[in-house]
Amino acid sequence: MEEKIIQTRHIYKGRVVKLDIHEVLLPDNKHSKRELVNHPGAVAIVALDNDNQVLMVRQYRLGARQTMLEVPAGTLDAGEDPAHCATRELQEETGFKPGKLQSLGGIYTAPGYTTEYIHLFFATDLIPAKLDTDDDEFLEVTRVPFAKVIDMIEKGELEDGKSISALLRVARQLGK
Protein backbone atom coordinates (compact mmCIF):
# COMPACT_ATOMS: atom_id res chain seq x y z
CA MET A 1 0.00 0.00 0.00
CA GLU A 2 3.02 2.26 0.43
CA GLU A 3 3.42 5.46 -1.56
CA LYS A 4 6.97 6.31 -2.63
CA ILE A 5 8.07 9.91 -2.94
CA ILE A 6 9.58 10.52 -6.39
CA GLN A 7 9.98 14.27 -6.37
CA THR A 8 9.41 17.07 -3.87
CA ARG A 9 8.65 20.72 -4.53
CA HIS A 10 9.16 23.06 -1.58
CA ILE A 11 6.36 25.63 -1.57
CA TYR A 12 6.78 27.56 1.66
CA LYS A 13 8.81 27.47 4.87
CA GLY A 14 7.40 29.53 7.73
CA ARG A 15 7.57 29.62 11.49
CA VAL A 16 5.28 26.64 12.14
CA VAL A 17 4.18 25.42 8.74
CA LYS A 18 6.43 24.10 5.98
CA LEU A 19 4.50 23.09 2.86
CA ASP A 20 5.82 20.59 0.32
CA ILE A 21 4.17 19.03 -2.72
CA HIS A 22 5.31 15.47 -3.23
CA GLU A 23 4.91 13.52 -6.40
CA VAL A 24 4.32 9.93 -5.30
CA LEU A 25 4.32 6.53 -6.93
CA LEU A 26 1.10 4.70 -6.03
CA PRO A 27 0.80 0.92 -5.50
CA ASP A 28 -0.57 0.57 -9.07
CA ASN A 29 2.52 2.40 -10.45
CA LYS A 30 0.50 5.51 -11.33
CA HIS A 31 1.65 8.91 -10.12
CA SER A 32 -0.22 11.32 -7.86
CA LYS A 33 0.47 14.56 -5.99
CA ARG A 34 0.31 14.88 -2.21
CA GLU A 35 0.21 18.28 -0.50
CA LEU A 36 1.95 17.82 2.84
CA VAL A 37 2.55 20.19 5.74
CA ASN A 38 5.83 19.35 7.46
CA HIS A 39 5.25 20.08 11.15
CA PRO A 40 7.81 19.75 13.99
CA GLY A 41 5.35 17.93 16.28
CA ALA A 42 3.82 19.01 19.55
CA VAL A 43 2.73 18.01 23.05
CA ALA A 44 -0.59 18.33 24.91
CA ILE A 45 -1.06 17.84 28.63
CA VAL A 46 -4.04 16.90 30.81
CA ALA A 47 -3.06 18.50 34.14
CA LEU A 48 -5.24 17.41 37.05
CA ASP A 49 -4.97 19.13 40.44
CA ASN A 50 -5.65 17.61 43.86
CA ASP A 51 -9.25 18.91 43.79
CA ASN A 52 -9.99 16.91 40.61
CA GLN A 53 -9.94 20.03 38.47
CA VAL A 54 -8.31 20.20 35.05
CA LEU A 55 -6.08 23.16 34.16
CA MET A 56 -7.39 24.38 30.81
CA VAL A 57 -6.45 27.34 28.63
CA ARG A 58 -8.67 29.65 26.63
CA GLN A 59 -7.16 31.28 23.58
CA TYR A 60 -8.26 32.73 20.28
CA ARG A 61 -7.64 30.32 17.41
CA LEU A 62 -7.62 31.82 13.96
CA GLY A 63 -8.23 28.37 12.42
CA ALA A 64 -11.57 28.16 14.22
CA ARG A 65 -12.28 31.93 14.19
CA GLN A 66 -13.16 31.69 17.87
CA THR A 67 -11.79 31.51 21.40
CA MET A 68 -11.37 27.84 22.29
CA LEU A 69 -11.02 25.85 25.47
CA GLU A 70 -8.07 23.45 25.22
CA VAL A 71 -5.61 21.50 27.33
CA PRO A 72 -2.19 23.21 27.57
CA ALA A 73 -0.08 22.40 24.52
CA GLY A 74 2.87 23.55 22.49
CA THR A 75 5.26 22.85 19.66
CA LEU A 76 8.44 20.79 20.09
CA ASP A 77 11.72 22.65 19.76
CA ALA A 78 14.19 20.99 17.38
CA GLY A 79 15.45 17.78 18.97
CA GLU A 80 13.51 18.38 22.19
CA ASP A 81 12.40 15.41 24.29
CA PRO A 82 8.56 15.34 24.37
CA ALA A 83 8.39 14.96 28.19
CA HIS A 84 10.74 17.93 28.58
CA CYS A 85 8.55 19.93 26.20
CA ALA A 86 5.41 18.95 28.16
CA THR A 87 6.97 20.14 31.42
CA ARG A 88 8.14 23.39 29.79
CA GLU A 89 4.83 24.15 28.07
CA LEU A 90 2.73 23.34 31.14
CA GLN A 91 4.82 25.77 33.18
CA GLU A 92 4.83 28.46 30.47
CA GLU A 93 1.08 28.33 30.01
CA THR A 94 -0.25 27.58 33.51
CA GLY A 95 2.55 28.33 36.00
CA PHE A 96 2.63 24.72 37.24
CA LYS A 97 5.15 21.92 36.88
CA PRO A 98 4.10 18.27 36.86
CA GLY A 99 5.21 16.31 39.95
CA LYS A 100 4.25 13.19 38.04
CA LEU A 101 4.07 12.96 34.25
CA GLN A 102 2.64 9.93 32.46
CA SER A 103 2.78 9.37 28.69
CA LEU A 104 -0.54 8.62 26.97
CA GLY A 105 1.00 7.90 23.56
CA GLY A 106 0.02 10.30 20.84
CA ILE A 107 -2.08 11.27 17.85
CA TYR A 108 -1.56 12.20 14.23
CA THR A 109 -3.84 15.24 13.89
CA ALA A 110 -4.52 14.92 10.14
CA PRO A 111 -2.17 12.36 8.56
CA GLY A 112 -3.62 12.94 5.07
CA TYR A 113 -1.94 16.34 4.77
CA THR A 114 0.28 17.04 7.79
CA THR A 115 3.12 15.20 9.50
CA GLU A 116 2.09 16.64 12.88
CA TYR A 117 2.19 14.15 15.76
CA ILE A 118 1.06 15.31 19.21
CA HIS A 119 2.49 13.50 22.23
CA LEU A 120 -0.18 13.31 24.94
CA PHE A 121 0.62 13.46 28.66
CA PHE A 122 -1.20 13.18 31.99
CA ALA A 123 0.28 15.43 34.69
CA THR A 124 -0.56 15.19 38.39
CA ASP A 125 0.98 16.28 41.73
CA LEU A 126 1.24 19.80 40.29
CA ILE A 127 3.90 22.14 41.71
CA PRO A 128 3.56 25.97 41.51
CA ALA A 129 6.28 27.55 39.33
CA LYS A 130 6.94 30.71 37.35
CA LEU A 131 4.42 31.66 34.63
CA ASP A 132 6.19 32.45 31.35
CA THR A 133 3.88 33.02 28.39
CA ASP A 134 5.21 33.61 24.86
CA ASP A 135 5.09 37.21 23.61
CA ASP A 136 2.38 36.71 21.00
CA GLU A 137 0.27 34.24 22.99
CA PHE A 138 -2.78 35.52 24.84
CA LEU A 139 -3.95 32.81 27.19
CA GLU A 140 -6.41 32.64 30.01
CA VAL A 141 -5.91 29.74 32.41
CA THR A 142 -9.06 28.27 33.89
CA ARG A 143 -9.77 25.31 36.16
CA VAL A 144 -12.66 23.05 35.17
CA PRO A 145 -13.91 20.13 37.30
CA PHE A 146 -13.02 16.86 35.53
CA ALA A 147 -16.64 15.68 35.28
CA LYS A 148 -17.64 19.06 33.83
CA VAL A 149 -15.00 19.00 31.09
CA ILE A 150 -16.12 15.51 30.03
CA ASP A 151 -19.71 16.73 30.00
CA MET A 152 -18.64 19.63 27.75
CA ILE A 153 -17.10 17.13 25.30
CA GLU A 154 -20.30 15.08 25.21
CA LYS A 155 -22.39 18.22 24.62
CA GLY A 156 -20.11 19.43 21.80
CA GLU A 157 -18.99 22.50 23.79
CA LEU A 158 -15.32 21.50 23.61
CA GLU A 159 -14.23 20.83 20.04
CA ASP A 160 -10.45 20.69 20.10
CA GLY A 161 -9.32 17.30 18.78
CA LYS A 162 -6.15 16.81 20.85
CA SER A 163 -7.99 17.85 24.06
CA ILE A 164 -10.83 15.37 23.41
CA SER A 165 -8.41 12.50 22.67
CA ALA A 166 -6.33 13.21 25.78
CA LEU A 167 -9.21 13.88 28.19
CA LEU A 168 -11.22 10.81 27.14
CA ARG A 169 -8.09 8.66 27.49
CA VAL A 170 -7.64 9.96 31.06
CA ALA A 171 -11.37 9.44 31.80
CA ARG A 172 -11.06 5.76 30.87
CA GLN A 173 -7.91 5.39 32.94
CA LEU A 174 -9.59 6.94 35.99
CA GLY A 175 -12.78 4.91 35.38
CA LYS A 176 -14.80 8.13 35.13
Add this chain to the structure above:
Amino acid sequence: MEEKIIQTRHIYKGRVVKLDIHEVLLPDNKHSKRELVNHPGAVAIVALDNDNQVLMVRQYRLGARQTMLEVPAGTLDAGEDPAHCATRELQEETGFKPGKLQSLGGIYTAPGYTTEYIHLFFATDLIPAKLDTDDDEFLEVTRVPFAKVIDMIEKGELEDGKSISALLRVARQLGK
Protein backbone atom coordinates in the same frame (compact mmCIF):
# COMPACT_ATOMS: atom_id res chain seq x y z
CA MET B 1 -8.66 37.94 23.02
CA GLU B 2 -9.64 38.11 19.36
CA GLU B 3 -7.05 38.48 16.60
CA LYS B 4 -8.09 40.64 13.66
CA ILE B 5 -6.83 39.87 10.17
CA ILE B 6 -5.23 42.99 8.66
CA GLN B 7 -3.70 41.57 5.53
CA THR B 8 -3.62 38.18 3.81
CA ARG B 9 -1.00 36.77 1.48
CA HIS B 10 -2.05 33.73 -0.58
CA ILE B 11 0.86 31.31 -0.76
CA TYR B 12 -0.55 28.21 -2.43
CA LYS B 13 -3.85 26.76 -3.59
CA GLY B 14 -3.86 23.01 -4.19
CA ARG B 15 -6.33 20.18 -4.28
CA VAL B 16 -6.80 19.84 -0.50
CA VAL B 17 -4.54 22.45 1.05
CA LYS B 18 -4.76 26.20 0.55
CA LEU B 19 -2.09 28.10 2.49
CA ASP B 20 -2.46 31.73 3.50
CA ILE B 21 -0.28 33.94 5.67
CA HIS B 22 -2.34 36.39 7.68
CA GLU B 23 -0.99 39.47 9.35
CA VAL B 24 -3.07 39.86 12.51
CA LEU B 25 -3.66 42.57 15.08
CA LEU B 26 -3.17 41.11 18.58
CA PRO B 27 -5.15 42.16 21.67
CA ASP B 28 -2.20 44.38 22.73
CA ASN B 29 -2.30 46.15 19.31
CA LYS B 30 0.96 44.55 18.20
CA HIS B 31 1.14 42.72 14.88
CA SER B 32 1.97 39.06 14.30
CA LYS B 33 1.90 36.58 11.40
CA ARG B 34 -0.27 33.45 11.36
CA GLU B 35 0.33 30.67 8.85
CA LEU B 36 -3.07 29.12 8.17
CA VAL B 37 -4.17 26.18 6.05
CA ASN B 38 -7.62 26.79 4.62
CA HIS B 39 -9.30 23.37 4.54
CA PRO B 40 -12.81 22.56 3.21
CA GLY B 41 -13.67 20.40 6.25
CA ALA B 42 -14.32 16.69 6.49
CA VAL B 43 -16.38 13.90 8.03
CA ALA B 44 -15.43 10.75 9.95
CA ILE B 45 -17.77 7.87 10.72
CA VAL B 46 -17.82 5.17 13.41
CA ALA B 47 -19.78 2.41 11.64
CA LEU B 48 -20.86 -0.41 13.94
CA ASP B 49 -22.38 -3.61 12.54
CA ASN B 50 -24.88 -5.91 14.24
CA ASP B 51 -22.05 -8.15 15.53
CA ASN B 52 -20.52 -5.22 17.46
CA GLN B 53 -17.67 -4.87 14.98
CA VAL B 54 -16.39 -1.53 13.71
CA LEU B 55 -15.76 -1.04 9.99
CA MET B 56 -12.24 0.39 9.82
CA VAL B 57 -9.99 1.26 6.89
CA ARG B 58 -6.27 0.75 6.48
CA GLN B 59 -4.44 3.11 4.18
CA TYR B 60 -0.97 4.49 3.68
CA ARG B 61 -0.68 8.02 5.08
CA LEU B 62 2.25 10.04 3.83
CA GLY B 63 1.95 12.41 6.83
CA ALA B 64 2.70 9.50 9.17
CA ARG B 65 4.96 7.59 6.72
CA GLN B 66 3.01 4.43 7.56
CA THR B 67 -0.15 2.46 6.91
CA MET B 68 -2.73 3.55 9.48
CA LEU B 69 -5.94 2.12 10.87
CA GLU B 70 -8.70 4.74 10.81
CA VAL B 71 -12.45 5.13 10.79
CA PRO B 72 -13.85 5.86 7.30
CA ALA B 73 -13.54 9.57 6.49
CA GLY B 74 -13.47 12.05 3.66
CA THR B 75 -13.42 15.67 2.61
CA LEU B 76 -16.58 17.73 2.17
CA ASP B 77 -17.46 18.78 -1.37
CA ALA B 78 -18.21 22.50 -1.72
CA GLY B 79 -21.51 23.25 -0.01
CA GLU B 80 -22.13 19.59 0.83
CA ASP B 81 -24.24 18.71 3.86
CA PRO B 82 -22.02 16.82 6.38
CA ALA B 83 -24.54 13.98 6.88
CA HIS B 84 -24.78 13.54 3.10
CA CYS B 85 -20.99 13.46 2.91
CA ALA B 86 -20.82 10.87 5.72
CA THR B 87 -23.28 8.60 3.88
CA ARG B 88 -21.37 9.04 0.61
CA GLU B 89 -17.92 8.46 2.10
CA LEU B 90 -19.02 5.42 4.13
CA GLN B 91 -20.42 3.84 1.00
CA GLU B 92 -17.39 4.77 -1.15
CA GLU B 93 -14.91 3.38 1.34
CA THR B 94 -16.72 0.37 2.86
CA GLY B 95 -19.62 -0.50 0.57
CA PHE B 96 -22.21 0.10 3.30
CA LYS B 97 -24.82 2.79 3.84
CA PRO B 98 -25.93 3.85 7.30
CA GLY B 99 -29.51 2.84 8.17
CA LYS B 100 -29.21 5.17 11.14
CA LEU B 101 -26.78 8.11 11.33
CA GLN B 102 -26.21 10.08 14.53
CA SER B 103 -24.17 13.28 14.78
CA LEU B 104 -21.42 13.31 17.42
CA GLY B 105 -20.54 16.98 16.92
CA GLY B 106 -17.05 17.56 15.64
CA ILE B 107 -13.40 18.45 16.16
CA TYR B 108 -10.94 21.08 15.02
CA THR B 109 -7.92 18.96 14.14
CA ALA B 110 -5.25 21.64 14.72
CA PRO B 111 -6.88 25.08 15.14
CA GLY B 112 -3.51 26.80 15.54
CA TYR B 113 -2.69 26.41 11.85
CA THR B 114 -5.61 24.85 9.97
CA THR B 115 -9.31 25.68 9.60
CA GLU B 116 -10.14 21.98 9.25
CA TYR B 117 -13.25 20.88 11.16
CA ILE B 118 -14.23 17.20 11.08
CA HIS B 119 -17.89 16.34 11.62
CA LEU B 120 -18.10 13.06 13.55
CA PHE B 121 -20.90 10.53 13.01
CA PHE B 122 -22.07 7.22 14.48
CA ALA B 123 -23.60 4.90 11.88
CA THR B 124 -25.59 1.75 12.69
CA ASP B 125 -28.15 -0.55 10.95
CA LEU B 126 -25.69 -0.81 8.04
CA ILE B 127 -27.07 -1.61 4.58
CA PRO B 128 -24.91 -3.25 1.86
CA ALA B 129 -24.39 -0.95 -1.15
CA LYS B 130 -21.99 -0.47 -4.05
CA LEU B 131 -18.27 0.01 -3.23
CA ASP B 132 -16.86 3.05 -5.06
CA THR B 133 -13.30 3.96 -4.08
CA ASP B 134 -11.57 7.07 -5.47
CA ASP B 135 -8.97 6.45 -8.18
CA ASP B 136 -5.91 7.36 -6.14
CA GLU B 137 -7.10 5.86 -2.84
CA PHE B 138 -5.85 2.44 -1.84
CA LEU B 139 -7.94 1.23 1.04
CA GLU B 140 -8.36 -2.04 2.83
CA VAL B 141 -11.58 -2.42 4.79
CA THR B 142 -11.35 -4.44 7.96
CA ARG B 143 -13.79 -5.26 10.76
CA VAL B 144 -12.50 -4.93 14.30
CA PRO B 145 -14.51 -5.91 17.42
CA PHE B 146 -15.48 -2.76 19.30
CA ALA B 147 -13.70 -3.78 22.53
CA LYS B 148 -10.55 -4.59 20.53
CA VAL B 149 -10.42 -1.19 18.81
CA ILE B 150 -10.74 0.57 22.19
CA ASP B 151 -7.99 -1.66 23.54
CA MET B 152 -5.79 -0.65 20.58
CA ILE B 153 -6.36 3.04 21.45
CA GLU B 154 -5.35 2.43 25.08
CA LYS B 155 -2.22 0.54 23.97
CA GLY B 156 -1.21 3.29 21.52
CA GLU B 157 -1.68 1.01 18.51
CA LEU B 158 -4.25 3.32 16.92
CA GLU B 159 -2.92 6.87 16.64
CA ASP B 160 -5.32 8.71 14.33
CA GLY B 161 -6.77 11.70 16.19
CA LYS B 162 -10.23 11.83 14.58
CA SER B 163 -10.68 8.06 15.04
CA ILE B 164 -9.75 8.24 18.73
CA SER B 165 -12.10 11.18 19.38
CA ALA B 166 -15.00 9.51 17.57
CA LEU B 167 -14.49 5.99 18.96
CA LEU B 168 -14.09 7.13 22.58
CA ARG B 169 -17.23 9.28 22.24
CA VAL B 170 -19.14 6.21 21.06
CA ALA B 171 -17.64 4.07 23.85
CA ARG B 172 -18.99 6.49 26.46
CA GLN B 173 -22.38 6.56 24.78
CA LEU B 174 -22.58 2.76 24.74
CA GLY B 175 -21.26 2.56 28.31
CA LYS B 176 -18.33 0.40 27.12
